[in-house]
Amino acid sequence: MKTAESLREGLRQLPIRPVYLISTADQERSNIITIGMFAFFSGNPSLVGIGVKPSRYSYDLIRNSGEYVVNVVNERLMSAVRTCGENSGRDFDKFKKAQLTPVKGDKVSAPYIKESPMSIECKVVQTMETGDHVWFIGEVQTVHKDEAYDWTQGLLFKWIKDQGFYFKVGERMGAY
Numbered sequence: 001m002k003t004a005e006s007l008r009e010g011l012r013q014l015p016i017r018p019v020y021l022i023s024t025a026d027q028e029r030s031n032i033i034t035i036g037m038f039a040f041f042s043g044n045p046s047l048v049g050i051g052v053k054p055s056r057y058s059y060d061l062i063r064n065s066g067e068y069v070v071n072v073v074n075e076r077l078m079s080a081v082r083t084c085g086e087n088s089g090r091d092f093d094k095f096k097k098a099q100l101t102p103v104k105g106d107k108v109s110a111p112y113i114k115e116s117p118m119s120i121e122c123k124v125v126q127t128m129e130t131g132d133h134v135w136f137i138g139e140v141q142t143v144h145k146d147e148a149y150d151w152t153q154g155l156l157f158k159w160i161k162d163q164g165f166y167f168k169v170g171e172r173m174g175a176y
C-alpha cells in the first residue's frame with residue numbers, strides 16, 4: 001500500500017544518480033563545481049544540461065562565458081568531488097586545493113580536468129530558469145576520453161535520510 005510522503009522526502013527516494021565535476025572559466029577566473037543535476041536533452045544535436053543555483057560562484061562564470069566542461073569522476077577523484085562540492089571558489093582556487101590540473105579546452109576556453117577519465121566540452125545554447133536552479137543546456141563540442149576509461153568507474157550520489165553518500169556502480173540486470 002502506498003502512503004502520502006512529503007515532497008522533499010518522497011523525491012529523495014528516487015533512485016541513485018551520477019555525480020560530475022564541472023569546470024568553468026571566464027576572462028579572469030576558473031573554477032570547479034560538483035554537480036548532480038545533469039541530464040541529456042537531445043541526441044541530434046547532442047545536447048546535455050546542468051542545473052546550477054544562481055548563488056554558486058560557478059553560476060556567474062558559466063553565465064559570462066557561455067561554456068562549461070562536464071568531467072566524469074572515478075574513485076581516485078572522490079576527495080576532489082568533496083572539496084569541490086563543499087567549498088566555494090570564492091574562498092580559494094579549487095584546482096589547487098583539489099590538486100587537479102586544468103588543461104585548455106580544444107573547442108571552449110573553459111579548461112577540462114586532466115585527472116578526469118572523460119571530459120565533455122559544451123557551449124551553452126539555451127538557459128532555462130526552472131525554479132531555484134537554472135539549467136544551462138550545452139551543445140557538446142568534443143569529448144576527451146582516456147583509453148583505459150570504463151563507464152563503470154563513475155561515481156553515484158544518494159541522499160539517505162539527511163546524509164549524502166557516494167556509491168560505485170552495481171550489478172548488471174537483464175538485457176535490452
Ligand SMILES: Cc1cc2nc3c(=O)[nH]c(=O)nc-3n(C[C@H](O)[C@H](O)[C@H](O)COP(=O)(O)O)c2cc1C
Nearest residue numbers: 034035036037051052053056057058085087088089
Ligand atoms: C554530491 C553533490 C551534488 C551537488 N549537485 C549540485 C547541483 O546539481 N547544482 C548545484 O548548483 N549545486 C550542487 N551541489 C552544491 C555545489 O557543489 C556546492 O554548493 C559548491 O560549493 C558550489 O561551488 P562554487 O560556489 O565554487 O560554484 C552539489 C554538491 C554535492 C556534494
